[in-house]
Amino acid sequence: MKKINVGLLGLGTVGTGxxxxxxxxxxxxxxxxGSPIEIVxxxxxxxxxxxxxxxxxxxxxxxxxxxxxxxxxxxxxxxMGGIELAKELILAGLERGxxxxxANKDLxxxxxxxxxxxxxxxxxxxxxxxAVAGGIxxxxxxxxxFSSDRITKIMGIVNGTTNFILTKMSQxxxxxxxxxxxxxxxxxxxxxxxxxxxGFDAARKMTILSTLGFRTEVALGDVAVKGIFxxxxxxxxYGKRLGYEVKLLGIAEREDEHISISVQPTMVKKSHPLASVxxxxxxxxxxxxxxxxxxFYGAGAGELPTATSIVADLVAVVRNLNLGIVxxxxxVSYNEKKLKSDEQIASKNFILLHVEDKAGVLAQIxxxxxxxxxxxxxxxxxxxxxxxxxxxxxxxHDANKAAMNQVLEQFEAMDVVQSIKSVYxxxx
Amino acid sequence: MKKINVGLLGLGTVGTGxxxxxxxxxxxxxxxxGSPIEIVxxxxxxxxxxxxxxxxxxxxxxxxxxxxxxxxxxxxxxxMGGIELAKELILAGLERGxxxxxANKDLxxxxxxxxxxxxxxxxxxxxxxxAVAGGIxxxxxxxxxFSSDRITKIMGIVNGTTNFILTKMSQxxxxxxxxxxxxxxxxxxxxxxxxxxxGFDAARKMTILSTLGFRTEVALGDVAVKGIFxxxxxxxxYGKRLGYEVKLLGIAEREDEHISISVQPTMVKKSHPLASVxxxxxxxxxxxxxxxxxxFYGAGAGELPTATSIVADLVAVVRNLNLGIVxxxxxVSYNEKKLKSDEQIASKNFILLHVEDKAGVLAQIxxxxxxxxxxxxxxxxxxxxxxxxxxxxxxxHDANKAAMNQVLEQFEAMDVVQSIKSVYxxxx
Numbered sequence: 001m002k003k004i005n006v007g008l009l010g011l012g013t014v015g016t017g018x019x020x021x022x023x024x025x026x027x028x029x030x031x032x033x034g035s036p037i038e039i040v041x042x043x044x045x046x047x048x049x050x051x052x053x054x055x056x057x058x059x060x061x062x063x064x065x066x067x068x069x070x071x072x073x074x075x076x077x078x079x080m081g082g083i084e085l086a087k088e089l090i091l092a093g094l095e096r097g098x099x100x101x102x103a104n105k106d107l108x109x110x111x112x113x114x115x116x117x118x119x120x121x122x123x124x125x126x127x128x129x130x131a132v133a134g135g136i137x138x139x140x141x142x143x144x145x146f147s148s149d150r151i152t153k154i155m156g157i158v159n160g161t162t163n164f165i166l167t168k169m170s171q172x173x174x175x176x177x178x179x180x181x182x183x184x185x186x187x188x189x190x191x192x193x194x195x196x197x198x199g200f201d202a203a204r205k206m207t208i209l210s211t212l213g214f215r216t217e218v219a220l221g222d223v224a225v226k227g228i229f230x231x232x233x234x235x236x237x238y239g240k241r242l243g244y245e246v247k248l249l250g251i252a253e254r255e256d257e258h259i260s261i262s263v264q265p266t267m268v269k270k271s272h273p274l275a276s277v278x279x280x281x282x283x284x285x286x287x288x289x290x291x292x293x294x295x296f297y298g299a300g301a302g303e304l305p306t307a308t309s310i311v312a313d314l315v316a317v318v319r320n321l322n323l324g325i326v327x328x329x330x331x332v333s334y335n336e337k338k339l340k341s342d343e344q345i346a347s348k349n350f351i352l353l354h355v356e357d358k359a360g361v362l363a364q365i366x367x368x369x370x371x372x373x374x375x376x377x378x379x380x381x382x383x384x385x386x387x388x389x390x391x392x393x394x395x396x397h398d399a400n401k402a403a404m405n406q407v408l409e410q411f412e413a414m415d416v417v418q419s420i421k422s423v424y425x426x427x428x
Numbered sequence: 429m430k431k432i433n434v435g436l437l438g439l440g441t442v443g444t445g446x447x448x449x450x451x452x453x454x455x456x457x458x459x460x461x462g463s464p465i466e467i468v469x470x471x472x473x474x475x476x477x478x479x480x481x482x483x484x485x486x487x488x489x490x491x492x493x494x495x496x497x498x499x500x501x502x503x504x505x506x507x508m509g510g511i512e513l514a515k516e517l518i519l520a521g522l523e524r525g526x527x528x529x530x531a532n533k534d535l536x537x538x539x540x541x542x543x544x545x546x547x548x549x550x551x552x553x554x555x556x557x558x559a560v561a562g563g564i565x566x567x568x569x570x571x572x573x574f575s576s577d578r579i580t581k582i583m584g585i586v587n588g589t590t591n592f593i594l595t596k597m598s599q600x601x602x603x604x605x606x607x608x609x610x611x612x613x614x615x616x617x618x619x620x621x622x623x624x625x626x627g628f629d630a631a632r633k634m635t636i637l638s639t640l641g642f643r644t645e646v647a648l649g650d651v652a653v654k655g656i657f658x659x660x661x662x663x664x665x666y667g668k669r670l671g672y673e674v675k676l677l678g679i680a681e682r683e684d685e686h687i688s689i690s691v692q693p694t695m696v697k698k699s700h701p702l703a704s705v706x707x708x709x710x711x712x713x714x715x716x717x718x719x720x721x722x723x724f725y726g727a728g729a730g731e732l733p734t735a736t737s738i739v740a741d742l743v744a745v746v747r748n749l750n751l752g753i754v755x756x757x758x759x760v761s762y763n764e765k766k767l768k769s770d771e772q773i774a775s776k777n778f779i780l781l782h783v784e785d786k787a788g789v790l791a792q793i794x795x796x797x798x799x800x801x802x803x804x805x806x807x808x809x810x811x812x813x814x815x816x817x818x819x820x821x822x823x824x825h826d827a828n829k830a831a832m833n834q835v836l837e838q839f840e841a842m843d844v845v846q847s848i849k850s851v852y853x854x855x856x
Contacts, residue, residue, distance in 0.1 A: 021576055021718050031643070031762040032575045129573070135719040137573030144572075145557070145565030147460045148449055148739030215459070273725060276704060290449050291563040291736040294726035297701060304718040311576030323753045334459040 004035045004318050007067040007098075008042040009089060010080030011060075014103055014130070015042070016053045017307025018077060022314075029311070033318035041067045043080065068092045075317050077310060078102040087111055094118045094126075099326060101313040103130035103306055109204035109220050112211070116330060123327035125320055127313035132205045133158050133282040135305030136298040137312070142212040142286070143331055149288035151213040154252040155427065158205040160280035160300040161189045161196040162228050162248040166265075167278040170236050170245055176229060188280060198227035199248065199263040206250035209284070210261045214254055216335040223250075224262040231265055235422050238352060238393060239267050242378075245275045249427065253340075260340040262425075267350045269428030342402035348377065348426035349396045349404055353411065354418040357383055357390040361416045365392060368410045374399040389418050395426060432463045432746050435495040435526075436470040437517060438508030439488075442531055442558070443470070444481045445735025446505060450742075457739070461746035469495045471508065496520045503745050505738060506530040515539055522546045522554075527754060529741040531558035531734055537632035537648050540639070544758060551755035553748055555741035560633045561586050561710040563733030564726040565740070570640040570714070571759055577716035579641040582680040583855065586633040588708035588728040589617045589624040590656050590676040594693075595706040598664050598673055604657060616708060626655035627676065627691040634678035637712070638689045642682050644763040651678075652690040659693050663850050666780060666821060667695050670806075673703045677855065681768075688768040690853075695778045697856030770830035776805065776854035777824045777832055781839065782846040785811055785818040789844045793820060796838045802827040817846050823854060 006022070008015055022029065022039055030036050039059065047060045061067065068076065068089050076093040078086055078100065086107050090100050091114075100119070102108065108115070108131050119126040129139045133156065142151070157163050161183060168179040180197070183189035195201045203223040210218045228248050236246050244267035252261045268275045273295045277283040282300025287293055299305035320326045355361045362381055369376055380393040396404075404423075411417045434450070436443055450457065450467055458464050467487065475488045489495065496504065496517050504521040506514055506528065514535050518528050519542075528547070530536065536543070536556050547554040557567045561584065570579070585591050589611060596607040608625070611617035623629045631651040639646045656676050664674050672695035680689045696703045701723045705711040710728025715721055727733035748754045783789045790809055797804055808821040824832075832851075839845045 017718070025576065025578060025718075028578060028643070029576065031760060135716075135722060137569055140568070140573050141565055144744065145568050145740050146736070147743040148453060148457065149736045150453060150456060215456070273704075276701075288563075288736065290445070290453075290732040290739075292727045292730075292733055294563060294724075296722075296724055298722035299720045302720075305720055308574070308577050308716065308719040312573050315575040316572065319757065323751075323756055325751045325753055328751055329747065332459060 001035050004037050005040045005073050006037060006075050006077055007070060007073040008039050009067060009076060009078045011042050011044045013303045014306045015079040017303035018310050019053055021307050021311045029315060033315045034322040035318050040072060041070055043067050064089050073098060075099045078104055083107055090115060091118055094122050094124050097122055099125040099317045101310055102128050103310055105131040105204045109207040113217060120330055125317045125326045127316055129313050130306045130309035132208050133284055134300040135308050136282055136296050138284045138296055139212060146288055149290045151286060151288045152254050153287040154209050154213050156250040156284040157247055157274060157277050157282055158250050159196055159202045159248060160282060164188045164280045166246055169233060173233055175233055176231055197229050199225040202250045202263040206252055206261050206263060210252035211333060214259050215333050216337045217333045218261060222261055222339060226264040228265050243270050244268060245270060247274060258338045258340045258344055260345045264425055267424045267426045272428030343400050345401040346398045348398055350424040350426050351394045352421040353392045354389045354421055355392055356416045364416060368407055372403040372406050374403050374407055429463050432465050433468045433501050434503045434505055435498060435501040436467050437495060437504060437506045439470050439472045441731045442734045443507040445731035446738050447481055449735050449739045457743060461743045462750040463746050469498055471495050492517050501526060503527045506532055511535055518543060519546055522550050522552050525550055527553040527745045529738055530556050531738055533559040533632045537635040541645060548758055553745045553754045555744055557741050558734045558737035560636050561712055562728040563736050564710055564724050566712045566724055567640060574716055577718045579714060579716050580682050581715040582637050582641050584678040584712040585675055585702060585705050585710055586678050587624055587630045587676060588710060592616045592708045594674055597661060601661055603661055604659055625657050627653040630678045630691040634680055634689050634691060638680035642687050643761050644765045645761045646689060650689055650767060654692040656693050671698050672696060673698060675702060686766045686768045686772055688773045692853055695852045695854045700856030771828050773829040774826045776826055778852040778854050779822045780849040781820045782817045782849055783820055784844045792844060796835055800831040800834050802831050802835055
């Protein structure tokens with residue numbers, strides 16, 4: 001049994017988890033992969049930094065090329081994050097015939113095709129299960145378990161930070177700004193939370209999931225992104241009253257050969273399995289033509305859950321090495337990409353308007369929907385005791401995005417409409 | 429690209445689904461597996477039977493050996509069910525070097541090791557994703573995605589019939605007998621429902637899941653089984669009042685090297701993700717040392733969901749054929765089986781007693797628990813206006829099964845205890 005040598009690029013939270021699992025589960029890993037697995041070199045920024053794991057100082061280096069050019073190393077595990085250097089090291093590793101396991105969603109969303117092409121050229125494996133939804137094995141599920149099906153919809157709660165914030169807002173009736181501060185204090189949100197709260201992190205993950213699910217090369221720019229920072233506690237309260245929870249959903253849909261991908265705050269019906277995914281947990285809902293509704297739930301981040309996916313990928317590489325098939329089971333995206341136009345994207349919508357509180361306004365409002373062929377599921381009007389306006393809450397039936405945009409444009413131009421307070425997609 | 433020829437054993441509900449998917453998804457299947465896949469022979473009981481799928485009559489045979497001995501056939505898909513004939517045909521197929529995909533949980537739970545041994549001897553693949561939880565890819569998840577982790581607990585709602593019955597009982601406050609009749613009328617329960625309602629079907633599935641999850645050969649006889657037929661609507665109502673739903677759970681646990689497996693009606697806390705799995709849906713909750721809590725949810729049965737798993741297995745066989753690695757990635761159960769004793773099996777418990785309605789009884793009852801070292805989480809006493817007894821509902825803290833049995837024995841012997849109405853394990 002040939003021992004497999006691993007070079008670890010990065011020893012932050014997730015890297016520490018990888019070291020722990022490889023140490024603690026050695027017997028299982030050897031039994032399952034067919035080879036002992038050893039971490040022989042670790043790239044760190046600061047060799048003298050105190051760490052909450054004991055690692056022999058001989059293993060540490062602050063020179064990436066000590067790892068990447070080391071001829072003893074069979075597999076590189078990249079958990080350093082960032083884009084440019086990580087990409088350079090991974091490509092250099094592949095050039096030298098090293099297999100890659102990475103948790104880097106940013107890198108895979110932006111440069112996935114380039115990396116996979118280099119891997120194919122060099123006959124190497126590249127796995128990245130940990131890049132999306134931490135410990136949830138959603139990538140293997142899409143590529144292997146649903147290989148027989150045509151996936152029509154993927155909806156994911158794939159960002160734990162925003163789900164933590166929205167859960168708190170919902171459970172405590174709290175304001176966005178207030179909860180964000182709390183999340184930052186707890187370490188669930190970063191000092192600069194842009195990537196999470198503006199939806200970019202979720203968009204990168206949806207790029208990867210829709211590429212795999214639809215077997216077509218989706219680019220980050222194909223994802224329409226809207227973040228959570230404009231969500232008010234009133235929106236959440238209204239949603240609750242009507243039986244919805246507000247969640248930041250990544251939504252990828254396919255109809256015939258056309259696809260659309262978005263990230264947006266969505267009103268999710270309480271009976272839908274995604275509505276009760278709370279806190280930092282992640283979940284991915286997958287609908288397939290044949291399999292119907294499925295959902296996969298688990299920890300989306302954290303030292304050990306993410307490391308579980310990385311080490312499972314490592315086991316997969318080692319199995320492939322022992323079978324002599326590395327670099328030969330790459331994912332194939334064989335469908336031409338055809339994006340839906342706004343006319344083809346349909347959904348139910350929730351709209352909250354502030355309007356003048358006088359007779360005939362409701363008729364004017366509903367007339368606009370009728371004009372653009374948008375039919376309504378429900379309309380609620382609340383006079384407001386304090387303010388000189390009425391609130392109208394409308395839930396539409398499925399309406400296409402182009403028509404909805406025209407409706408909203410009309411509202412903007414109407415004197416009786418004081419403001420369009422909020423617009424949400426509705427699911428479930 | 430060599431075409432792969434498939435022989436289908438059985439053309440019932442699931443077999444029909446397999447034919448549909450192979451026909452409708454041909455382009456996807458070829459793109460993903462690397463070979464066209466064709467069903468060239470189908471075993472049926474009655475060739476002249478009217479079917480809701482159009483199949484060329486040339487494909488049909490009522491002689492199993494036309495399929496099994498056909499030298500053109502590469503893979504047998506067994507969806508005929510039953511044990512003896514299915515086993516004979518699968519072993520005969522393996523003997524002739526044919527790979528096997530089966531949905532037969534009964535067969536795999538009872539004769540899995542024998543079949544896998546024959547497959548190893550002949551260098552053949554045997555896959556059975558569809559045997560447990562229909563369209564949910566739980567088998568591949570346990571063997572591949574969680575290969576890096578030590579799984580400590582698997583809890584499954586793996587029988588749709590009983591979950592349909594319990595959901596109806598809970599939502600409508602209906603009686604078991606009444607709902608069973610309805611389920612039979614709807615085709616969700618069989619005329620002879622024994623295998624489902626007595627928990628045997630779930631036990632077979634748990635045998636498979638615990639074997640894979642704990643990497644040890646679990647036998648059907650290792651599973652302690654209790655069915656749902658004795659559950660009363662009062663039990664369900666009491667559970668609801670205390671925040672629990674009654675579910676038939678398969679529970680497999682590992683602590684150190686010792687395992688226990690059971691199937692039993694369980695009070696599941698409403699906040700637990702399994703509590704809201706309703707109707708004929710299935711879900712499997714997996715806890716791993718590293719990955720923490722995960723859950724996998726989907727359709728547990730039905731023509732197309734089950735066929736999805738079968739055809740995904742078929743794609744896996746074809747990929748392996750094209751990679752030249754069939755028969756070389758078999759599951760290895762490398763752990764010695766050590767079953768927990770009753771002293772080692774611990775859980776919270778729900779107990780409903782009918783006792784004499786007089787002073788001092790509660791003290792006597794709680795004294796018995798104290799005697800055997802069982803501590804209590806809550807005790808509720810309801811005097812009953814109509815009947816000459818009081819109801820006592822006790823929820824214990826974690827207590828071992830041996831102690832609980834002694835407590836219950838004591839109650840049996842006490843005059844003040846009129847009857848032990850119900851005892852449930854509590855989860856969540």
